[in-house]
Amino acid sequence: MASEMVASNLDLRPGVCVKIVGDVLPDAKGFRLNLGQDELNLALHFNPRFSEFDDNNTIVCNSRQEGSWGSEQRESNFPFLPGTTVEVCMAFEGSQFTVKLPDGSQINFPNRLNLETINYFQVNGDFKLKSLTFE
Numbered sequence: 001m002a003s004e005m006v007a008s009n010l011d012l013r014p015g016v017c018v019k020i021v022g023d024v025l026p027d028a029k030g031f032r033l034n035l036g037q038d039e040l041n042l043a044l045h046f047n048p049r050f051s052e053f054d055d056n057n058t059i060v061c062n063s064r065q066e067g068s069w070g071s072e073q074r075e076s077n078f079p080f081l082p083g084t085t086v087e088v089c090m091a092f093e094g095s096q097f098t099v100k101l102p103d104g105s106q107i108n109f110p111n112r113l114n115l116e117t118i119n120y121f122q123v124n125g126d127f128k129l130k131s132l133t134f135e
Helices: none
Strands: 003-012 017-024 031-038 041-052 055-065 073-075 085-092 096-100 106-110 118-125 127-134
Touching: 003 127, 017 031, 017 118, 031 085, 041 085, 041 096, 041 106, 041 118, 055 106, 073 106, 118 127
Parallel strands: none
Antiparallel strands: 003 118, 017 085, 017 127, 031 041, 031 118, 041 055, 055 073, 085 096, 096 106
């Protein structure tokens, strides 16, 4: 069963890591972790896809400005398994984001919206959030 959680008015500055711990559902098709200004302005859309939108075991990163999606960045390293607990750290570094994956690898994604602060976090899809911390 897909779920959603939204946090707003966060005022996160460069140097912070958003640490997400949760359970990937046993029948997961995909989930999304979003950071940005609001739902229509996402500086980082992080979307592991198990079997969703014609993708299999692919991580898609993107940005969204005024509701319009940018060009996708696709990653073939896929350290997620249905039915497991995972930890992802999304570091806001000003000009880019660094996403630390469960296997210790990382993905870099540019801050295309040039946001100076992150005010919005959203998780949805086949993921049960267990904890959310800002480090």
